[in-house]
Amino acid sequence: MIEVIGLSKQYGNILAVDNINAKIERGEFVFLVGPSGAGKSTLIKLLVCEERPTSGKIIVAERNIAKLLPSELPYYRRKVGVVFQDFKLLPQKTVYENVAFALEVCDATRAEIEDKVPKILDLVGMLKRRNNLPSELSGGERQRVSIARAMIHNPKILIADEPTGNLDPVNAWEIVDLLERVNNLGTTIIFATHNKSIVDRLKRRVILMKGGKIVSDRIKGGYAI
Ligand code: ADP
Numbered sequence: 001m002i003e004v005i006g007l008s009k010q011y012g013n014i015l016a017v018d019n020i021n022a023k024i025e026r027g028e029f030v031f032l033v034g035p036s037g038a039g040k041s042t043l044i045k046l047l048v049c050e051e052r053p054t055s056g057k058i059i060v061a062e063r064n065i066a067k068l069l070p071s072e073l074p075y076y077r078r079k080v081g082v083v084f085q086d087f088k089l090l091p092q093k094t095v096y097e098n099v100a101f102a103l104e105v106c107d108a109t110r111a112e113i114e115d116k117v118p119k120i121l122d123l124v125g126m127l128k129r130r131n132n133l134p135s136e137l138s139g140g141e142r143q144r145v146s147i148a149r150a151m152i153h154n155p156k157i158l159i160a161d162e163p164t165g166n167l168d169p170v171n172a173w174e175i176v177d178l179l180e181r182v183n184n185l186g187t188t189i190i191f192a193t194h195n196k197s198i199v200d201r202l203k204r205r206v207i208l209m210k211g212g213k214i215v216s217d218r219i220k221g222g223y224a225i
Pocket of ligand 1: 012016034041042
């Protein structure tokens, strides 16, 4: 499903990602860990085509996305949902409108929006809060809405960059449960985190980066970050 081959990204004289190779199969749940400055965010930016590699290939669903044309990017980005630590919700829009907006910008019909948005809000447990503004929600609820927005195009891959970083432990675990549920529905998950207790408890694959390199890749083992 995802394969990176000899992937590097250089900023000036800094090699943020240094010749990495990895393969992630369809339906996997993978943690991406490592100290600050290890290259995790850069790798994520490369995977979502926000940055272009200096060298190497990123094969997603059999295409080298490093070679996508600008006109192809919007279509690619619908296949890859992204969730951030700081939610990135539109503050003046309600829960419903925030999720609907992701469809509106893709010219979805009103009927499609009215069909899909309640279903995805129900999946993340936010249907009852559909008319609330982000400022009226807890951090965990805001993250649920941002997961709903990321899932609205039914992406094959969901990338979560420190999704629990701003949450207290109870809310963090609820978000982890939700991401596991999304994974059980068939979506491949890449979960970048500093939270050792989450990584240890879930016993999933752990890719550890340091200095731009993958220094370990362990399947289903606890890992000391
Ligand atoms: P992580 O997400 O693991 O903390 P990053 O990918 O953000 O690591 O950073 C990896 C390295 O690349 C760091 O040394 C960082 O300073 C550098 N870096 C990241 N983005 C840029 C950029 N846009 N310009 C210059 N250097 C960058």
